[in-house]
Amino acid sequence: MMYNDEFETLPREALKALQIKRLQQVLQRVCATVCFYKKSFAAAKISPDAIRSLEDLKKLPFTTREDLRNNYPFGLFAVPMSNIVRLHASSGTSGRSSVFSYTRRDLDTWTDLTARSLAAAGLTKNDMVHNAFGYGLLPGGLGLHYGIEKIGASVIPISDGNTKRQITILQDFGPTVLCATPSFALHLAEEGRAMGVDMQSLQLRVGIFGAELWSNATRDAIEDAFNIKALNIFGLSEMMGPGIAMECLEGRRGMHIYEDHFIVETIHPETGDVLPEGEEGELVFTSLTREAFPLVRYRSGEISRLIPEPCRCGRTHIRMERVLKRSDDMLTIRGINIFPAQVEAILKAIDGVEPDYQLIIDKVGALDAVELHVEVGEKFFGEAGGVKELQTIEKRIVKDMKDYLSISPRVKLVAPQTLKESGKKVIDRRTI
Numbered sequence: 367m368m369y370n371d372e373f374e375t376l377p378r379e380a381l382k383a384l385q386i387k388r389l390q391q392v393l394q395r396v397c398a399t400v401c402f403y404k405k406s407f408a409a410a411k412i413s414p415d416a417i418r419s420l421e422d423l424k425k426l427p428f429t430t431r432e433d434l435r436n437n438y439p440f441g442l443f444a445v446p447m448s449n450i451v452r453l454h455a456s457s458g459t460s461g462r463s464s465v466f467s468y469t470r471r472d473l474d475t476w477t478d479l480t481a482r483s484l485a486a487a488g489l490t491k492n493d494m495v496h497n498a499f500g501y502g503l504l505p506g507g508l509g510l511h512y513g514i515e516k517i518g519a520s521v522i523p524i525s526d527g528n529t530k531r532q533i534t535i536l537q538d539f540g541p542t543v544l545c546a547t548p549s550f551a552l553h554l555a556e557e558g559r560a561m562g563v564d565m566q567s568l569q570l571r572v573g574i575f576g577a578e579l580w581s582n583a584t585r586d587a588i589e590d591a592f593n594i595k596a597l598n599i600f601g602l603s604e605m606m607g608p609g610i611a612m613e614c615l616e617g618r619r620g621m622h623i624y625e626d627h628f629i630v631e632t633i634h635p636e637t638g639d640v641l642p643e644g645e646e647g648e649l650v651f652t653s654l655t656r657e658a659f660p661l662v663r664y665r666s667g668e669i670s671r672l673i674p675e676p677c678r679c680g681r682t683h684i685r686m687e688r689v690l691k692r693s694d695d696m697l698t699i700r701g702i703n704i705f706p707a708q709v710e711a712i713l714k715a716i717d718g719v720e721p722d723y724q725l726i727i728d729k730v731g732a733l734d735a736v737e738l739h740v741e742v743g744e745k746f747f748g749e750a751g752g753v754k755e756l757q758t759i760e761k762r763i764v765k766d767m768k769d770y771l772s773i774s775p776r777v778k779l780v781a782p783q784t785l786k787e788s789g790k791k792v793i794d795r796r797t798i
């Protein structure tokens with residue numbers, strides 16, 4: 367079932383014509399309203415008029431995550447604040463996070479695209495959806511929320527956390543659809559079993575999962591645990607949130623990217639050269655319809671491969687394979703994206719902490735667990751050693767990590783030079 371037959375099955379030639387028309391409009395607009403683009407196009411000696419075909423797109427400079435941070439908080443907005451009706455943001459301290467804005471029309475577009483994604487998973491107004499993506503500054507929960515309402519299904523805005531309550535609601539309300547990160551879904555299944563609940567005989571029939579790297583093995587485990595069909599949804603906060611690409615019911619054959627709203631390119635992560643369709647590389651997105659926060663050639667850091675072959679479902683939009691790795695050092699911990707540099711910035715601001723640290727990520731059951739080893743000054747370990755001071759530092763680290771990055775690590779303070787030997791700032795022991 368399709369939400370928007372006309373656009374989802376647009377012949378590729380017509381789709382490309384629509385893309386170039388919308389691209390020209392967006393380029394004119396960013397050049398006129400966003401200082402950053404005016405400057406970066408001028409530096410590349412290129413005017414929007416020179417972009418006449420999709421082939422020309424590669425003449426334009428990339429937008430990077432660094433550019434977003436350098437323009438924190440509102441430098442890349444293309445409309446005045448009076449036209450903005452919603453703000454979302456990534457985790458991080460000041461200058462280390464990114465802020466995303468939406469006009470009324472942006473929210474309508476987003477709602478339509480998440481509704482389109484849900485319809486691709488077979489949802490109708492007869493469904494009840496248990497939405498366990500986080501509601502808040504990150505755009506996951508709210509993004510899907512409005513799409514669920516738009517197709518007329520009933521939404522349970524449960525958000526993440528409160529596992530036992532969630533299991534009770536899954537039993538008592540009988541939702542037919544589960545939306546969550548894959549690891550939280552597995553955690554629900556484990557906790558449910560521990561509570562003596564038969565998780566396979568709930569009313570659930572389909573699940574929509576994303577916001578983490580996950581493999582087909584994890585998919586099998588989820589399908590088995592709940593006796594459901596598990597589908598993959600793709601989103602990028604920078605582009606909008608969830609609903610940029612979605613698997614159709616043909617399943618396991620990649621996610622359709624909504625090309626009437628986004629142009630996708632694949633580039634070599636080191637050289638930046640555009641790769642032929644179908645080769646593995648970093649995905650680069652250009653938003654075609656965003657009013658408040660349009661991005662041109664945004665480097666997503668996601669490594670994937672486009673699938674140009676037509677899909678049996680009839681949708682003409684190109685598909686992308688599931689993302690299994692990244693081109694940068696971004697980590698996703700319990701659905702939250704963080705960078706080692708953000709951890710470093712937090713530690714740097716704390717008195718008594720030395721520059722070396724080590725972040726160790728592992729799974730405890732289905733969930734991610736983080737241990738943070740931090741070097742502190744020699745003085746704390748001398749004869750006059752300050753147990754109290756050490757406790758204060760430890761508490762402060764735990765609090766700041768929670769406040770700024772929404773993760774709760776187990777902190778271990780160690781003597782200077784202890785961590786030098788291993789040389790690794792991040793040890794990720796998880797398998798996906």
Ligand code: ZN
Pocket residue numbers: 614615616622677678679680681
């Ligand atoms: Zn399809």
